[in-house]
Amino acid sequence: MKLKTLTKQGLLAFLITVLLVNNSVAQQELSVDLSKTIAPIQPTMYGIFFEDINFAADGGLYAEMIKNRSFEFDNPFMGWLQPKSDRHSFNSNSGIASAVNYTGNPTNKNYIRVKVNNDKGYELINEGFRGMGIKKDASYNLYVSAAKPSGDIKTITFQFIDKSGQVLGETKIAPTSPVWKEYSAEIKAIKTEAKAQLKITFEGTGEIDLDMISLFPVDTWKGRKNGLRKDLVQLLNDMNPGFLRFPGGCIVEGRTLEQRYQWKKTVGAVEDREILINRWNTEFDHRLTPDYFQSFGLGFFEYFLLSEDIGAEALPILSCGMACQFNTGELVPMEELDPYIQDALDLIEFANGSIDTHWGKIRNEMGHPKPFNLKYIGIGNEQWGADYIERYKVFTKAIKEKYPKMIIVSGSGPFPEGDYFDYGWEELKKLQTEIVDEHYYKPPQWFRENATRYDSYDRNGPKVFAGEYAAQSVAIASPLNKNNWECALSEAAFMTGLERNAEVVHLTSYAPLMAHEEGWQWTPDMIWFNNLESYGTANYQVQKMYAINKGTDLLSITLDGKPVTGQSNLYATAAKDSDKKELIIKLVNTSSSAQDVTVNLLGKKVSSKGTITVLTSDNLIDVNSFEMPNKISPKTSAFKLKGKKAVVDLQPNSFVILKFNLI
Ligand code: AHR
Numbered sequence: 001m002k003l004k005t006l007t008k009q010g011l012l013a014f015l016i017t018v019l020l021v022n023n024s025v026a027q028q029e030l031s032v033d034l035s036k037t038i039a040p041i042q043p044t045m046y047g048i049f050f051e052d053i054n055f056a057a058d059g060g061l062y063a064e065m066i067k068n069r070s071f072e073f074d075n076p077f078m079g080w081l082q083p084k085s086d087r088h089s090f091n092s093n094s095g096i097a098s099a100v101n102y103t104g105n106p107t108n109k110n111y112i113r114v115k116v117n118n119d120k121g122y123e124l125i126n127e128g129f130r131g132m133g134i135k136k137d138a139s140y141n142l143y144v145s146a147a148k149p150s151g152d153i154k155t156i157t158f159q160f161i162d163k164s165g166q167v168l169g170e171t172k173i174a175p176t177s178p179v180w181k182e183y184s185a186e187i188k189a190i191k192t193e194a195k196a197q198l199k200i201t202f203e204g205t206g207e208i209d210l211d212m213i214s215l216f217p218v219d220t221w222k223g224r225k226n227g228l229r230k231d232l233v234q235l236l237n238d239m240n241p242g243f244l245r246f247p248g249g250c251i252v253e254g255r256t257l258e259q260r261y262q263w264k265k266t267v268g269a270v271e272d273r274e275i276l277i278n279r280w281n282t283e284f285d286h287r288l289t290p291d292y293f294q295s296f297g298l299g300f301f302e303y304f305l306l307s308e309d310i311g312a313e314a315l316p317i318l319s320c321g322m323a324c325q326f327n328t329g330e331l332v333p334m335e336e337l338d339p340y341i342q343d344a345l346d347l348i349e350f351a352n353g354s355i356d357t358h359w360g361k362i363r364n365e366m367g368h369p370k371p372f373n374l375k376y377i378g379i380g381n382e383q384w385g386a387d388y389i390e391r392y393k394v395f396t397k398a399i400k401e402k403y404p405k406m407i408i409v410s411g412s413g414p415f416p417e418g419d420y421f422d423y424g425w426e427e428l429k430k431l432q433t434e435i436v437d438e439h440y441y442k443p444p445q446w447f448r449e450n451a452t453r454y455d456s457y458d459r460n461g462p463k464v465f466a467g468e469y470a471a472q473s474v475a476i477a478s479p480l481n482k483n484n485w486e487c488a489l490s491e492a493a494f495m496t497g498l499e500r501n502a503e504v505v506h507l508t509s510y511a512p513l514m515a516h517e518e519g520w521q522w523t524p525d526m527i528w529f530n531n532l533e534s535y536g537t538a539n540y541q542v543q544k545m546y547a548i549n550k551g552t553d554l555l556s557i558t559l560d561g562k563p564v565t566g567q568s569n570l571y572a573t574a575a576k577d578s579d580k581k582e583l584i585i586k587l588v589n590t591s592s593s594a595q596d597v598t599v600n601l602l603g604k605k606v607s608s609k610g611t612i613t614v615l616t617s618d619n620l621i622d623v624n625s626f627e628m629p630n631k632i633s634p635k636t637s638a639f640k641l642k643g644k645k646a647v648v649d650l651q652p653n654s655f656v657i658l659k660f661n662l663i
Pocket of ligand 1: 051053248249250251381382414439468511512522
């Protein structure tokens with residue numbers, strides 16, 4: 001607009017509009033007191049909750065590409081195709097495989113006997129976990145156990161194929177032995193394909209027995225053979241997590257006691273780890289996943305190693321003798337609890353015992369002579385009621401008697417309020433338990449309204465582990481839930497309340513952690529992946545911003561002398577990092593308008609030049625995706641103080657971190 005074309009009246013109206021617009025930006029004045037630490041912030045404050053849900057382990061983090069590699073699923077041929085075979089004929093123009101159930105190995109009961117009648121006509125195909133992701137020029141390690149009881153099969157060919165049958169890489173092995181022998185080879189992919197399959201063909205006719213047909217990328221996390229998916233661990237590592245809780249969640253408890261997670265069955269040689277149906281296989285009728293089993297290739301040893309790799313305290317959670325109370329709720333009678341308690345004691349020995357102990361020796365044989373230095377152990381997941389408390393007491397007594405320094409995590413049930421919760425906390429307080437796990441899957445609004453949740457918690461009581469939480473955009477576990485910006489922003493607001501109460505809250509983790517684009521059962525999840533790619537959601541970005549900027553000492557930050565807990569839709573915390581000598585201020589604006597915030601820095605000097613990191617998005621329904629993985633991601637730029645004031649123009653719906661060096 002050209003000013004000189006305005007009439008007097010028009011000019012007046014223009015000036016009034018400018019004034020009104022300026023006035024609509026709220027002005028807020030906060031103060032940080034740098035002179036005194038309110039509480040230390042625990043190194044464990046922001047961690048990771050891992051559960052094998054949504055294909056997070058098998059089909060995800062555990063980089064095995066063959067589904068049902070050992071033919072142990074309930075249907076031994078699930079995941080395997082024989083397109084040229086017919087169950088109703090002798091297949092004289094092809095061949096056919098039969099599953100053999102034998103007593104030779106009680107934990108790996110099946111193998112297959114392939115009868116090749118015409119080697120030009122027979123093929124066996126593995127479909128992978130919703131396909132196999134292969135990358136051009138990348139190499140893959142193939143393993144197979146084979147025995148040749150009769151006939152003359154000279155070679156076995158393994159090929160990557162796409163859906164039109166085009167070959168995208170191949171290798172061969174020559175089985176030589178009439179008895180079981182392991183063979184290995186490498187396949188190089190000539191093309192990138194998200195939905196490859198592995199085709200197996202034979203040269204020669206006769207019978208051949210096959211077991212443990214396994215395929216891994218050579219390029220795994222830290223280059224470990226048969227290890228973990230590199231991109232997924234990288235996302236975890238980038239968060240600098242304070243702890244890694246494993247193996248879940250409800251998976252710890254099992255739908256029945258028989259199907260609980262038993263860590264002893266997950267260590268030692270992978271081929272001897274007995275597989276188990278995954279409890280998420282049948283949990284939701286709307287997301288049935290009949291091909292979901294636990295191979296335990298990612299077992300307790302691997303979890304400890306992962307914790308060590310990413311610098312996180314290991315936090316294993318064990319069954320307390322109660323199956324999931326949302327399912328059967330089966331109980332072990334008190335007089336039969338001993339084996340469960342022994343599992344806990346033995347786990348501590350496995351993690352920390354010298355290599356002369358029974359379980360320390362097994363750890364050593366698996367390649368880790370040094371103890372893992374386990375400090376925490378959790379007893380029970382989402383248990384409730386007197387049955388839990390009764391069992392928990394016995395566990396605690398036994399563990400503390402033998403390992404007095406072990407920190408025991410107890411649980412307050414699945415809900416963050418109500419009679420289960422109140423009863424659990426009351427009893428656990430009486431027992432002077434050390435840490436209580438709380439879970440909340442609630443609407444985003446709940447998170448914005450509960451930033452003061454821990455302000456009233458007893459500073460001398462048990463500490464809190466906010467062990468599972470996530471804002472649900474529609475309803476708990478609804479398949480329509482989205483990892484949208486409203487949820488992530490609301491969590492950011494709520495997390496100021498976790499941090500401001502660092503005196504009470506010692507560990508926190510978003511849940512669930514990971515989900516396969518096609519193989520998932522539960523949403524929202526922090527990280528999404530398919531067979532080739534992965535990305536962190538907006539919620540991941542929030543978690544990461546907190547975790548890598550947590551600081552060591554909590555400071556006070558106030559608005560009109562009060563903690564900033566949602567007044568004018570504003571939330572804030574302040575901390576210093578004594579090691580890095582930094583001041584860290586976190587500000588969350590959940591208003592749809594911008595806010596001008598002035599933060600007075602009192603009590604100590606900081607450098608005038610710092611940084612500002614902003615996480616925001618135009619719409620509350622925005623999400624990250626495979627197409628736009630960084631749509632909602634933090635942007636950092638230089639920031640300058642005005643004297644002793646940080647003057648910030650807080651964008652609508654934004655999460656901001658300011659950082660300055662302490663002088
Ligand atoms: O995170 C998904 C599930 O939610 C966990 O397994 C369980 O602990 C909770 O109910």
